[in-house]
Amino acid sequence: MVRHVREFAQAEIAPLAPQLDRKPSFPWKTLKMMGELGLLGILTPEAYGGAGLDMLSYVVLLEEISAADASHGTIMSVTNGLPQQLLLKYGSEAQRQRYLPKLASGEWVGSFCLSEPHCGSDAAAMTTRAKKVDGGYLLSGTKAWITSGGEAQLYLVLAKTEPSAGARGVSCFAVEKTEGMVFGKPEEKLGQHAAVTTTLTFDRCFVPEENLVGSEGQGFSMAMASLDSGRIGIAALAVGIARAAFEAARDYAGEREAFGRPIREFQGISFKLADMVTKLEAARLLTHRAAWQQDRARRVTREASMAKLFASEAAAEITHHAVQIFGGYGYSKDYPVERYFRDARVTEIYEGTSEIQRVVIGRQIFKERVR
Ligand SMILES: Cc1cc2nc3c(=O)[nH]c(=O)nc-3n(C[C@H](O)[C@H](O)[C@H](O)COP(=O)(O)OP(=O)(O)OC[C@H]3O[C@@H](n4cnc5c(N)ncnc54)[C@H](O)[C@@H]3O)c2cc1C
Numbered sequence: 001m002v003r004h005v006r007e008f009a010q011a012e013i014a015p016l017a018p019q020l021d022r023k024p025s026f027p028w029k030t031l032k033m034m035g036e037l038g039l040l041g042i043l044t045p046e047a048y049g050g051a052g053l054d055m056l057s058y059v060v061l062l063e064e065i066s067a068a069d070a071s072h073g074t075i076m077s078v079t080n081g082l083p084q085q086l087l088l089k090y091g092s093e094a095q096r097q098r099y100l101p102k103l104a105s106g107e108w109v110g111s112f113c114l115s116e117p118h119c120g121s122d123a124a125a126m127t128t129r130a131k132k133v134d135g136g137y138l139l140s141g142t143k144a145w146i147t148s149g150g151e152a153q154l155y156l157v158l159a160k161t162e163p164s165a166g167a168r169g170v171s172c173f174a175v176e177k178t179e180g181m182v183f184g185k186p187e188e189k190l191g192q193h194a195a196v197t198t199t200l201t202f203d204r205c206f207v208p209e210e211n212l213v214g215s216e217g218q219g220f221s222m223a224m225a226s227l228d229s230g231r232i233g234i235a236a237l238a239v240g241i242a243r244a245a246f247e248a249a250r251d252y253a254g255e256r257e258a259f260g261r262p263i264r265e266f267q268g269i270s271f272k273l274a275d276m277v278t279k280l281e282a283a284r285l286l287t288h289r290a291a292w293q294q295d296r297a298r299r300v301t302r303e304a305s306m307a308k309l310f311a312s313e314a315a316a317e318i319t320h321h322a323v324q325i326f327g328g329y330g331y332s333k334d335y336p337v338e339r340y341f342r343d344a345r346v347t348e349i350y351e352g353t354s355e356i357q358r359v360v361i362g363r364q365i366f367k368e369r370v371r
Contacts, residue, residue, distance in 0.1 A: 035106015066240025083110030149198030
């Protein structure tokens with residue numbers, strides 16, 4: 001399956017990446033093809049229309065898609081990740097049956113709405129409110145940085161049902177796209193342009209009570225627990241981008257000549273390539289280890305944060321070196337490495353910044369008595 005997905009990604013997605021970067025549009029056509037291949041519901045059981053594979057398979061396949069185009073990787077990781085994981089673990093049977101087959105097939109794309117304009121790392125400071133009314137809730141407030149905003153048909157939204165209770169007053173809702181939701185214009189970003197990102201404002205938007213996921217007040221802890229697998233996904237995405245950058249730089253170093261010989265014969269270049277491939281493989285191993293442990297039903301909070309922290313910082317470094325190895329051409333849009341450099345940067349920010357990963361790892365050292 002991995003070889004098949006690699007061939008698909010290189011044949012169908014990679015050639016679109018430069019154009020999607022320059023003139024962004026949501027890549028519905030290739031997403032539908034990914035849905036047909038089972039790539040949009042990898043972890044969802046076959047009974048709900050998914051591929052029913054494990055986390056290790058997921059990260060291997062996500063690396064392949066991300067090596068072809070990071071925007072596809074981000075959309076794939078968000079829709080596979082929190083929306084489906086939250087519904088699988090905490091949703092009612094009716095919610096699973098209604099939403100999972102649509103998401104897993106790629107008929108619908110899912111989004112996750114935690115961050116707000118004034119808070120991302122400190123997400124419990126959210127002010128989006130879900131007020132109980134007859135038969136449901138009225139949502140009011142603004143979410144920020146919503147991946148696939150306006151394109152997705154299902155939004156897993158965190159909002160406060162009990163504002164005075166802090167994180168314990170947060171609940172989670174499965175919200176179908178309706179007219180009561182107002183999407184901002186797509187953010188103009190450094191990279192990953194086709195993975196559209198918008199604000200989402202709710203103005204007394206009615207959500208039926210059967211769309212509450214889990215119970216009232218459980219939303220924040222559900223989201224934090226599910227973020228472990230989300231972070232392993234971002235690590236795989238970073239590995240994919242870094243691999244593409246390394247391979248491009250390796251090939252270029254064999255072709256480009258200076259002072260009468262290929263530049264790869266200069267130790268300054270070969271040492272850079274040696275560091276790049278070593279970091280790449282270390283990042284992949286941390287990612288695979290976290291995924292493997294998650295498959296064994298172990299709590300992987302520390303391992304997921306370590307994989308995300310290391311892989312995203314490695315991707316930033318590897319793509320930086322790739323630009324350098326290309327010299328002036330590395331700075332040009334005629335070659336892909338400047339795009340990899342821009343696309344990699346956000347892996348250090350979303351699903352928890354590098355600083356927050358260090359906070360989590362630092363905390364877990366003492367909780368788990370790590371030696
Ligand atoms: C392209 C993109 C897509 C995104 N997609 C989504 C999405 O689909 N859904 C969603 O809900 N969110 C999404 N986000 C939001 C993302 O998760 C947040 O941007 C991120 O968590 C950081 O929050 P912030 O931007 O509010 O930064 P802040 O929390 O304001 O942080 C600012 C700086 O302070 C640092 N900082 C904060 N607290 C601490 C601390 N305790 N110790 C040390 N340093 C600290 C941060 O690391 C950072 O460097 C996306 C963001 C981007 C850029």
